[in-house]
Amino acid sequence: MLRQWHALPxxxxxxxxxxxxxxxxxxxxxxxxxxxxxxxxxxxxxxxGQLTQRITGEIASVEKITRTPSGRVRVxxxxxxxxxxxxxxxxxGKMIAVxxxxxSMRFITNLHRAWLNGDGGRLVAGLLxxxxxxxxxxxxxxxxxxxxxxxxxxxxxxxxxMRRWHLELGRIAVAGLLLSSVxxxxxxxxxxxxxxxxxxxxxFVSASGEAARPFEQLEGLxxxxxxxxxxxxxxxxxxASDPILIRTHDFTRLVDPATGQILRExxxxxxxxxxxxxxxxxxxxxxxxxxxxxxxxxxxGVILSLTGLVIGLKKRLSxxxxxxxxxxxxxxxxxxYGSEGGTTIRxxxxxxxxxxxxxxxxxxxxxxxxxxxxxxxxxxxLAATAGNGEAPASASRFFEKLGQWQGSLPELAVxxxxxxxxxDFCGYANAIDAACRARGLQLVLPTERIDxxxxxxxxxxxxxxxxxxxxxxxxxxxxxxxxGQRFRLVAREDFGAEVQAPTAVLRFRPVPHFxxxxxxxxxxxxxxxxxxxxxxxxxxxxxxxxxxxxSIASSSSSGELEICVRHQPGGxxxxxxxxxxxxxxxxxxxxxxxxxxxxxxxxxxxxIGAGAGIAPLVGFVRLARAGRPVHLYWGGRHPxxxxxxxxxxxxxxxxxxxxxxRTIFSRITGGGYVQDLxxxxxxxxxxxxxxxxxxxxxxxxxxxxxxxxxxxxxxAPLGLDLSTLRQSGRLLEDVY
Amino acid sequence: MKxxxxxxxxxxxxxxxxxAEARPVRITxxxxxxxxDGAYLAIYVTDKAGKLQQTIHxxxxxxxxxxxxxxxxxxxxxxxxxxxxxxxxAGKTLTVSAEIADALIDAGFEIRVDSAxxxxxxxxxxxxxxxxxxxxxxxxxxxGYVKSIAISM
Numbered sequence: 001m002l003r004q005w006h007a008l009p010x011x012x013x014x015x016x017x018x019x020x021x022x023x024x025x026x027x028x029x030x031x032x033x034x035x036x037x038x039x040x041x042x043x044x045x046x047x048x049g050q051l052t053q054r055i056t057g058e059i060a061s062v063e064k065i066t067r068t069p070s071g072r073v074r075v076x077x078x079x080x081x082x083x084x085x086x087x088x089x090x091x092x093g094k095m096i097a098v099x100x101x102x103x104s105m106r107f108i109t110n111l112h113r114a115w116l117n118g119d120g121g122r123l124v125a126g127l128l129x130x131x132x133x134x135x136x137x138x139x140x141x142x143x144x145x146x147x148x149x150x151x152x153x154x155x156x157x158x159x160x161x162m163r164r165w166h167l168e169l170g171r172i173a174v175a176g177l178l179l180s181s182v183x184x185x186x187x188x189x190x191x192x193x194x195x196x197x198x199x200x201x202x203x204f205v206s207a208s209g210e211a212a213r214p215f216e217q218l219e220g221l222x223x224x225x226x227x228x229x230x231x232x233x234x235x236x237x238x239x240a241s242d243p244i245l246i247r248t249h250d251f252t253r254l255v256d257p258a259t260g261q262i263l264r265e266x267x268x269x270x271x272x273x274x275x276x277x278x279x280x281x282x283x284x285x286x287x288x289x290x291x292x293x294x295x296x297x298x299x300x301g302v303i304l305s306l307t308g309l310v311i312g313l314k315k316r317l318s319x320x321x322x323x324x325x326x327x328x329x330x331x332x333x334x335x336x337y338g339s340e341g342g343t344t345i346r347x348x349x350x351x352x353x354x355x356x357x358x359x360x361x362x363x364x365x366x367x368x369x370x371x372x373x374x375x376x377x378x379x380x381x382l383a384a385t386a387g388n389g390e391a392p393a394s395a396s397r398f399f400e401k402l403g404q405w406q407g408s409l410p411e412l413a414v415x416x417x418x419x420x421x422x423x424d425f426c427g428y429a430n431a432i433d434a435a436c437r438a439r440g441l442q443l444v445l446p447t448e449r450i451d452x453x454x455x456x457x458x459x460x461x462x463x464x465x466x467x468x469x470x471x472x473x474x475x476x477x478x479x480x481x482x483x484g485q486r487f488r489l490v491a492r493e494d495f496g497a498e499v500q501a502p503t504a505v506l507r508f509r510p511v512p513h514f515x516x517x518x519x520x521x522x523x524x525x526x527x528x529x530x531x532x533x534x535x536x537x538x539x540x541x542x543x544x545x546x547x548x549x550x551s552i553a554s555s556s557s558s559g560e561l562e563i564c565v566r567h568q569p570g571g572x573x574x575x576x577x578x579x580x581x582x583x584x585x586x587x588x589x590x591x592x593x594x595x596x597x598x599x600x601x602x603x604x605x606x607x608i609g610a611g612a613g614i615a616p617l618v619g620f621v622r623l624a625r626a627g628r629p630v631h632l633y634w635g636g637r638h639p640x641x642x643x644x645x646x647x648x649x650x651x652x653x654x655x656x657x658x659x660x661x662r663t664i665f666s667r668i669t670g671g672g673y674v675q676d677l678x679x680x681x682x683x684x685x686x687x688x689x690x691x692x693x694x695x696x697x698x699x700x701x702x703x704x705x706x707x708x709x710x711x712x713x714x715x716a717p718l719g720l721d722l723s724t725l726r727q728s729g730r731l732l733e734d735v736y
Numbered sequence: 737m738k739x740x741x742x743x744x745x746x747x748x749x750x751x752x753x754x755x756a757e758a759r760p761v762r763i764t765x766x767x768x769x770x771x772x773d774g775a776y777l778a779i780y781v782t783d784k785a786g787k788l789q790q791t792i793h794x795x796x797x798x799x800x801x802x803x804x805x806x807x808x809x810x811x812x813x814x815x816x817x818x819x820x821x822x823x824x825x826a827g828k829t830l831t832v833s834a835e836i837a838d839a840l841i842d843a844g845f846e847i848r849v850d851s852a853x854x855x856x857x858x859x860x861x862x863x864x865x866x867x868x869x870x871x872x873x874x875x876x877x878x879x880g881y882v883k884s885i886a887i888s889m
Contacts, residue, residue: 061879063857076857078879082768083857103771110773193800204810236860239786239807 006138007312009131014309017135020128021301023112024180028298030105031284032291038070043090048232048246049221053214054093056234059086066231069286073226074099090226126188132181132301135308136174143167162314166307169300176297177304183282190275198271200252206241210258220255220262224248324356331363334376334410338367338383338395338428344417347458348382350475354462358471367395373407379441380465381432384417389427399435412441413468415448415461419595425449444468452595455538456549485529486511487561488585496642499667502567503612503642504578505553507560511585529590530556533619534734536591537563541576548573549591551698551734553615555623561588564615564644596734602694604629604659606685608707610674611636611644613699616734618645620696621658629659631688633681635674635703637667674699675706682714690718695725697733704735758835761889763792764875765849765863768883769827775881776801776823778808778850779832781840781867787811789845791818793832796852804852807860826881841889842868851881 010017043051055075056062063083064076073090076083085099107116115121144150153171189195212235215221221244228248235242235257243254243263254263268276284291328334333355337348352364363374367381384392391398414436416429424430426449433447445468448461459475466473487508496503510528531537536549554562567578580586598605598620607617607630614634624630632649636642643663652658662681665671678685689695695711697704708722711731715721725731767775776796781789788811794802797820803809824830846866852858859880865871865887875886 063859078857078859082770083853083859083880085856101772106772197800204806206810233858236807238861242806242860 002138002142006135006142010135010305010308011312013128013131014305014312016124016128017132018302018305018309020112020125020132021177021298021305023108025295025298025302026108027105027112028284028291028295031286032288032295035070035284035286035288035291038068038072038286039096040071044225044227046090046226047216047222048224048226048229049216049218051090051093051226051229052221052232052234053216054091055088056093056215058088058093059095061237062234064231064233065229067226067229069280069283071286122188122191126185126192129181129184129188132177133185136178136181139170140174143170162307162311166304166311169304169307173297173300173304176294177301179281180294180298180301183278186275186278187282190278195275196271197275198269198273200266200269200272205243205254205263207235207243207256207263208258209240212240212257213260218244218255218257218260220244220253220260221246222260224253325352326361326363328363328365328371328374328376331361331374331376332378333360333362334370334374334379335362335364336367336370336379336381336398337364338381338392338398344382344384344392347415347417347453351380351382351462351473354473354475355471358466358469358473360469360471367398368401370398370401370405372401372404374410377410378413378444378469379410380413380415381429381436382415382417383429383432385424385426385428389424389431391428391431395428398432402435402439405439409439409441411444412436413443413445413447413465415450415458417450417453420451425451455591485588485590486585487588489580489582490560491582492580495644496566496637498641499637501611501637501642502578503644504565504567505562505644506565506577506580507554507562508586509560528556529561531561531590531592532556532597533623534596534616535593537561537588538591539573539577539586539588541573549736551593551596551613551616552590553619555619562615562619564612566612593734596696596698596732598623598696599694599729600625602628602730603691604631604688604693606631606633606688606693606695608633608674608678608695608697608699610634610699610703611642613697613703613734614644616698617696618648621649621652624657626657629688630657631660631662632658633662633674633677635664635666635672635677637665639663639665639668673706674703675710678707678710678714682710685711685714686718689715689720689725689730692730694729695731697731697735699735701735704733757839758837759841759889760833761836761841761867761887762831762833763847764829764831764886764888765824766829766883766885767824767826767851767881768878770853770881772826772853772856774823774825774853776805776852777830777882778802778805778848780808780812780818780848780850781836781845782848784844784846786848786861789840790834790836791816792834792836792847793818793830794820795830796823797821801852801854804858805850805860806852806858807848807850809850836867836889840867842870847885847887849878849882849885851878853881857881 052065055065059075059077061078062075063078066074066076068074072087074085075088076085086095087097087099088094089096110116113122113125115124143153186195190197224246230247230249232247233245235244244257246253246255251265251267253265255261256263281290284294335348335352335355337344339345348364352362355362363376367383383395414429414433416426418426429447429449433443437443445464448457450457462473462475488511489506490509491507493505494502495505512528531552532555533553535552537552538549540548550563550565552561552563554560565574565577568574596616605620605624605628607620609617617632617634621630621632636644649658649661653661662677664674664677666673697707712722722731763779765777765779778791779793780791783789786807788808791808791812794816799814802814818834819832846864848861849863850860851862857880862880863876863878863882863885865876865885867887869889872888875884877884
């Protein structure tokens with residue numbers, strides 16, 4: 001709900017807000033420049049009588065004397081039948097410069113406050129100020145909710161791209177934008193007379209009508225100094241009954257030009273001061289620091305509007321809003337998510353869509369929005385884990401809400417999302433599991449724990465859920481992957497057929513969405529996928545719902561997508577891929593896998609793999625920067641049959657890019673497995689790891705388990721265990 | 737519904753002789769191209785001393801700014817017994833017509849224009865022209881935003 005209040009006005013008003021903020025930035029910049037270049041006023045103590053005497057001695061037909069907020073003295077006079085404004089030196093009364101309001105600044109001012117269009121435009125400007133206020137407040141509240149408290153606003157944000165920009169700029173600019181919008185709104189309300197401007201009533205008094213005396217002899221002017229002046233209007237020379245009008249910070253005074261008597265004096269009301277402060281804070285005239293702060297926040301406002309627009313459009317175009325969300329009162333299934341960064345929501349939405357497509361009425365909401373009661377007979381909870389087993393942002397109040405649950409208890413299924421590299425894997429889901437059991441809810445499926453957002457594991461759990469519900473469920477992001485990027489096979493190399501390990505190295509080129517555009521332009525426009533070695537490509541064979549994931553060996557900058565596929569006996573997808581001939585096209589989606597990438601800061605890399613697990617490792621060798629030792633341990637079956645990437649790896653070793661290439665084969669006499677190499681080199685590896693070296697393992701489960709044992713043994717003398725290495729990011733695994 | 741029409745039918749014959757003692761006067765006010773926002777104007781009839789006799793036209797719709805038309809406002813208190821219209825842009829011309837009693841013509845009365853531009857100046861009695869048949873075709877110059885004022889009758 002809160003998010004909608006932020007997103008909808010933002011989306012519809014983004015361009016208008018960008019213009020308001022942009023013109024505001026220019027005006028604030030102008031105010032800053034004006035304040036910075038204002039001369040130091042030396043004659044602040046001068047009385048208005050002396051000041052006026054000096055000015056009228058130098059300039060004829062003076063109509064008005066104004067002290068600008070930056071301290072300049074401006075004189076408006078009629079010259080050649082036209083009003084002119086000049087700045088004068090207060091001490092001498094002489095003109096310093098002509099006040100030229102440039103047409104472009106007037107245009108920008110009118111665009112900013114009235115869209116160049118009278119009252120209608122002023123109304124729009126006022127509504128935009130209100131919208132900016134709403135956006136600022138809802139933005140802050142959304143931030144607080146998603147980061148769990150105000151203190152988090154001061155810490156660095158995670159995330160990337162547009163969202164990151166939006167958040168970072170938001171917290172810098174929000175104070176200035178709130179100030180500008182509140183003061184702007186007040187000015188608008190005063191303009192439309194909804195809030196009174198606090199001006200003193202229009203009661204006119206007439207002067208005595210006698211001959212005017214010199215200004216410096218008038219007592220009513222002698223008691224006010226230049227420092228207090230706002231503006232002063234001199235009488236119409238044709239009208240002897242016209243008094244002198246003085247406006248200061250505190251009062252409005254009418255003075256008889258003949259007697260010097262104060263004819264009337266009205267102290268400014270509270271509302272006048274409110275309006276005055278709002279105006280001064282909004283325009284920041286004469287306040288260099290404020291003007292600069294407002295200019296910066298207004299520039300931030302422009303970027304916030306535009307990034308917000310892009311984020312909102314992307315969200316809507318990608319169809320990630322909840323469609324057909326059943327109300328609580330009629331839902332059969334409550335599907336609640338506890339999400340930290342938004343990934344869990346993606347899973348929840350996909351499941352929601354699948355259940356809706358299967359004809360169920362499902363209410364999707366965050367776990368914090370657990371209702372007090374519901375007719376639903378099933379509740380599904382998808383929960384991420386924040387930190388060490390803590391509740392994620394959108395589930396922070398779940399236990400409290402669960403305590404308030406009334407009515408009958410629905411069936412329950414729980415899915416936890418987490419990362420096996422952290423000690424309390426899916427800790428929060430475990431806590432939910434325990435709390436719900438204690439509350440008497442019955443778990444109809446064992447609680448599933450998903451490692452690093454594995455779509456594969458989630459799809460598997462979905463199928464079990466489908467079986468329990470007696471439904472057929474197809475997850476939409478599987479479909480999204482199927483509707484993904486097209487790739488054409490350009491080359492294949494075959495290995496291992498002789499040793500019963502048929503493996504193919506496949507090289508694909510992405511097929512652009514728009515075939516007629518030059519590839520570079522497409523890449524620049526984001527039309528081509530981007531990936532790095534270690535990222536995953538999701539592929540589903542035709543007529544099969546389940547996605548398989550393959551590690552990528554190449555970088556998208558090479559123009560090719562390279563993977564290594566071991567043809568599993570009876571494997572549907574590996575059989576499909578290994579049966580492709582050059583020229584064939586497949587559909588696939590890239591999934592970034594930032595958790596499996598070499599650390600730039602590690603002094604050395606130890607890459608360990610077996611069989612097709614070589615794919616990301618060979619990619620890391622290709623990207624290795626000169627001077628950093630890279631050691632590759634790899635196990636195959638026979639050097640003459642399945643030595644994948646042999647030529648490339650040997651060339652890399654000869655050129656020095658690969659410090660050490662250690663291979664071992666299982667089907668030759670005296671051969672063995674990769675874990676045997678680890679055991680042999682234990683002393684050396686120990687030294688490298690002690691010095692901060694990073695280990696990356698890729699391959700099958702059995703190989704990984706064997707390697708872990710050998711590593712553990714090798715590291716025992718150091719007193720290091722593998723979970724310590726995992727937590728510090730020095731042991732990464734991509735195991736299948 | 738019928739009553740106002742009936743009332744009008746009954747009173748019209750009596751009004752006609754009164755109206756014969758007034759005549760239509762066209763007042764053309766031209767502004768300088770001062771390069772700012774539109775000006776508020778008050779066009780009104782005064783005696784030689786500046787005493788308000790009749791308001792002819794107020795240009796500029798926001799009543800709260802009318803006090804800036806100070807010469808007129810001080811005497812009228814903001815009550816408008818003439819026509820009203822939009823503010824007049826820089827360099828533009830405003831022509832208004834009004835019935836002015838014969839008693840005011842060639843009798844020492846004059847037409848005054850007060851002008852005011854937001855954030856700039858208020859110019860009371862910006863332009864003045866005596867209500868005399870001899871002035872038809874001879875425009876008078878203004879001292880502020882008004883470039884000239886002319887009458888025809």
